[in-house]
Amino acid sequence: MASTLAHLVNHQVRLAARPSGLPVAGDWQFTEEPVAEPAEGGVLVKTLALSLDPAMRGWMNEGKSYIAPVGIGEVMRAGGVGVVVASKAPGFAAGDHVSGTLGVQEYCLVPAEQLRRSGLAKIDLRLGTVTQWLNVLGMPGMTGYFGLMDVGQPKAGETVVISGAAGAVGQTVGQIAKLRGCRVVGIAGGQAKCDWVVQELGFDACIDYKGGSVKDGLKQHCPNGIDIYFDNVGGEILDTVLTRINRKARIIICGAISQYNNTTPVQGPKNYLSLLVNRARMEGIVVFDYADRYHLAIAEMAGHLQAGRMKSKEDVVTGGVAAFPGTLGKLFTGENFGKLVLQVAEA
């Protein structure tokens, strides 16, 4: 086995500097290393595809958050799907497909003591494709599912509004809410995305925030007000939604992509007193808290996918890890259409 690996080179993308605003080329460093055998208890994984997420922008900042920042000079953190090349860990064998925190690199050597922290877990490609395992069956899907179900607690007939509706989390939230009997209204950028979530995913309506007034759209499409708002964007859209929430509404704070590259302070929701008037609740979620129940959500959603009750759209970019910096930028301009995935190797 050692001879098989000896000729392999691991290309990596490391964080070179903490960005101010949008990340630029100089914030990244490209390195290469020889690929090494795993030691006792470790696993060597070949990366097939990486998940590109808005949360990555937060990991690049210094300071306390729900997870430690990526250190300067470290391989950029990323979730991904790969295939085990060599294993000295119980439960993993060469050829197994896995998901976990692989990092922006072609090979990920996970030592025994980091197995747990990497979240490395075997996945079953009969339940979904590699890219679906990064989307509906992966972290975005888990985020959407548990955010909606646990914090939102949707009831049939309620109105659910979702920003970033065509994004990775948004598509899960909207489809699960429809399956629960809710009225679902998305907010997305551009007519193509709006058409897709309505025509393909079955949302009741979708408001193009780039092409018109969100306020007017909510007025038109939420005649009975808003019971649940799943927020991925923050900023003006959050403020507008707050003017139309119902009594006892639930607002799930999943992200605030409109604010992540700010060089000025975050814009706080100036209409937050609507929470008081409406006895409403705004609550943050972090997906890792639900790790012990991921398998339940995966089982349900894999069933929906296979039965055609749910769809999953990924925007797959090729070019390997070298394409990472340029591809990440698409998230913040809204250029991606569906869950943004970087393909690193053929499955």
Added chain:
Amino acid sequence: MASTLAHLVNHQVRLAARPSGLPVAGDWQFTEEPVAEPAEGGVLVKTLALSLDPAMRGWMNEGKSYIAPVGIGEVMRAGGVGVVVASKAPGFAAGDHVSGTLGVQEYCLVPAEQLRRSGLAKIDLRLGTVTQWLNVLGMPGMTGYFGLMDVGQPKAGETVVISGAAGAVGQTVGQIAKLRGCRVVGIAGGQAKCDWVVQELGFDACIDYKGGSVKDGLKQHCPNGIDIYFDNVGGEILDTVLTRINRKARIIICGAISQYNNTTPVQGPKNYLSLLVNRARMEGIVVFDYADRYHLAIAEMAGHLQAGRMKSKEDVVTGGVAAFPGTLGKLFTGENFGKLVLQVAEA
């Protein structure tokens, strides 16, 4: 009876104009009316004392809120305690003490069809004094009690921070939290108020926001972070607290007195993404939702008062309804010390 009432004059304060910023003299109109007998099913109440509350500022604004605005030309809305002068309603007799929405006037004629809406209810002065019935046993007490217990859900050992700590709501929240075994840290304006909540009410500490840094005070007095924040003020203090909350923290939005007289937009909490990082919750409360359980809170707190486990401080201003406009202003400068009460007649 008609002859007894015929010579009585009812002095009233009416809303003449919607204020911009702090209410001014021209926003009020003084009127007088003869006092009339109640018709069948109605009650005539003589006002003894009125509750002056920050929420009154909101009632003076146009627009949808949790309660309709006071109309121009209408008697200003106010909760109060009074004594029944004449009754043609079952359950009320002359001499009964009552609380309810009496308005800023010396006599309140409540017709049958408004009995329910006025919340008129008999009170027992053996459980508390007239002013205590406007404080710990009244709306502020109910607000503090149910906001803390239902939304906050305090557990022994948790740290509870309260802004407006010496105010009507704050005193209840802090004392109930202490009785539940929490560490209680107040925020109030001025050393005298801070000393009082610590020395008289038994708070563990109190931060004088006028005399020093709230940030430093929280760092010093909340070594284990903040589990519950009961917010009466909004603005900068809310933002500062958000930087120090614990995982799964609960923030009760009861009011935002720092923002009520703004002529610029409300300042939204720019650190609201701390809710995400900490999986925390911000929730608004309106006391009326708990009306069917007021009696439980009253029973508990009257017991605490009588056993000396709880104290109640009112800032009683004399001068009758004519003194209303000037007295209301004290709330917004923080001049009042304890629950602000306007005495209208001797008990």
